[in-house]
Amino acid sequence: MKGKLLALPVLLIAQLVLAQESVGERVVNRTKETTIRKTEDKIDQKVDNTLDKIFDGSIFKKKKEKSEEGGASGTKKSPGKQSSGGGASDGDDTDFSTYRDFDFVPGEKTLFFEDFANTSLGSGPAQWTVTGAKGEPAITTIAGSADRWLRTPTEGLSFPNAFNDFPDNFTIEFDMYADPETMSEMMSGLKVVIVQKMTDRAAYDQWFSADPQLILDIHPSGGGGSLNLGAKMEYDGNLSQEEMTLHDSTYRDGWLNGEVNRVSIARKGKAIALYVNETQYIDLPNGLPKPGPYGLVFANNMWGDGTYITNIRVGGGGAVTAKAVNKEIAAEKKFISRTIYFDVNSARIKPESWATLNEIANAIGEMPGNFHIVGHTDSDGAEEANLALSIRRAASVKNALVNEFGLDASRFTSDGKGETEPVESNATAAGKAQNRRVEFIQQ
Structure with a gap:
């Protein structure tokens, strides 16, 4: 602990040096900084209680614990089960680990x-x-x-x-x-x-x-x-x-x-x-x-x-809850999600989509039958590229349900339609957001 406290002035000096970097340099180095921060956080967890007593009221205030109640946006949490299967996709590198307690559902x-x-x-x-x-x-x-x-x-x-x-x-x-x-x-x-x-x-x-x-x-x-x-x-x-x-x-x-x-x-x-x-x-x-x-x-x-x-x-x-997904699939034989987010021109699922995926996984896990996952894009870019992108995005969602939530890979097939089946005009940002979607069709 004494070593930790003696190291604090050194860390503060290092932060002052880093503060001289330009905004562009900090953005370029953000991956390295994130890795360092995560490593330091693991160490800090062991000493946070003592530091809080020493630095009470200062900037060294312990980060607020994540709510287990969910407040205005609560949801049942999956244990983050892991299993193999589902095939490969260029979107499989999403790290959902920090979002497994995230209970915000759009x-x-x-x-x-x-x-x-x-x-x-x-x-x-x-x-x-x-x-x-x-x-x-x-x-x-x-x-x-x-x-x-x-x-x-x-x-x-x-x-x-x-x-x-x-x-x-x-x-x-x-x-x-x-x-x-x-x-x-x-x-x-x-x-x-x-x-x-x-x-x-x-x-x-x-x-x-x-x-x-x-x-x-x-x-x-x-x-x-x-x-x-x-x-x-x-x-x-x-x-x-x-x-x-x-x-x-x-x-x-x-x-x-x-x-x-x-x-x-x-x-x-x-x-x-x-x-x-x-x-x-x-x-x-x-x-x-x-x-x-x-x-x-x-x-x-x-x-x-x-x-x-x-x-x-x-x-x-x-909110997109398991109950709502179940209800829609029972009535329409499919569920349409517009709150599974992807990186621009990529099949990588953004980690903040975890809560939505969790609700969908909870629903499908309790329902019979197999599901066909279909990706759709807006009209930005070339039609052939959008078709390929929609196929990869559907595969990424399938793999997330299998690898992150432990659903049986044999229950899923996937495909994409690109920009060919819009539900709104692509002339506006809101229309494009409506067209970017993933459909779960019960077979």
């Missing part, structure tokens, strides 16, 4: 989707309203990512013109990137505002609005992965800032510096839960007590380079 129906793929680089976001005098909002790229990103203003609002009506139960997911070393702990990060539906959201005041609302602040800062998370209720002049604050905590290793982070939010009735990557950090049983209707606003008040967001999806219609 809403089944895609109510809104935006990846800015149809917006020219360097321009403002089409079909969005962006306000604020500080920082030039633009569609851009970041090193190490194939996606297009909205760089938000450092002070102002951003919201999609096409979406402003949350149902009673919904989920929000998006990818987020930020350079924490340019951000101040005294300012905000990216604020996700669930606000009473307004005629003109551009008039929303992120400091003093008294409209029924909940503000969720995702605020990385510093070079060591520190993540500040806050939740605040609507402004009330009769209450102090402390009384309006529903959650305010700092986690020493909650943010992956130099990497894309995944933010997930679930609302079920009055309850609100927030996840960053695989961990649930905020669980508010009464986070949104007043009835809607509600709309969506992103807000910033920060120093630094701004925050970057993309792959924004709002889901509704209830």
Whole structure:
């Protein structure tokens, strides 16, 4: 233990040196940094309890334990069974291990989707309203990512013109990137505002609005992965800032510096839960007590380079549960999933898809018969390439059900249809999201 404590100043000095790297260099080296971080985390688990007592209240605060209850988005967890079989696929290298306690399940129906793929680089976001005098909002790229990103203003609002009506139960997911070393702990990060539906959201005041609302602040800062998370209720002049604050905590290793982070939010009735990557950090049983209707606003008040967001999806219609899958297969002889996510132009399943796959595996494992898995893509790219991609993606899903969840490989066949059977127009990002799907057909 003494050796561990003596090593802390050395580690802090090393972090200061690493802080001098450029954003691009940190992204290029993110794989190496992740490996080092995971190794250090295994060691830290043995000494966290002692460190918490020594550094109580500092940035060396133990990471919040993952919820076993699930809050607003609970689901039965598979034990992560392992078995052989299922054949090979270029998507079989997904490491689901850190997501096996992930209980966020996206809403089944895609109510809104935006990846800015149809917006020219360097321009403002089409079909969005962006306000604020500080920082030039633009569609851009970041090193190490194939996606297009909205760089938000450092002070102002951003919201999609096409979406402003949350149902009673919904989920929000998006990818987020930020350079924490340019951000101040005294300012905000990216604020996700669930606000009473307004005629003109551009008039929303992120400091003093008294409209029924909940503000969720995702605020990385510093070079060591520190993540500040806050939740605040609507402004009330009769209450102090402390009384309006529903959650305010700092986690020493909650943010992956130099990497894309995944933010997930679930609302079920009055309850609100927030996840960053695989961990649930905020669980508010009464986070949104007043009835809607509600709309969506992103807000910033920060120093630094701004925050970057993309792959924004709002889901509704209830979460994809084993019960829902069973019901749909019983009625239609098939189930369609749009919440199994893949890397761009790849058959590699994103690890955050684990909870959806878990529910599907739980359902199919209890049902008779065999299943034919069929992949579908949108129309981006060449038709022949999309056909091959859809075949590989279906094979990846089959292999995940067999290798990760222990289902019998002999029960599954797989194929792909590419872009040939769209269910929506490919002219919009939301339409493309609807067309990217995996079907499970009972034989």
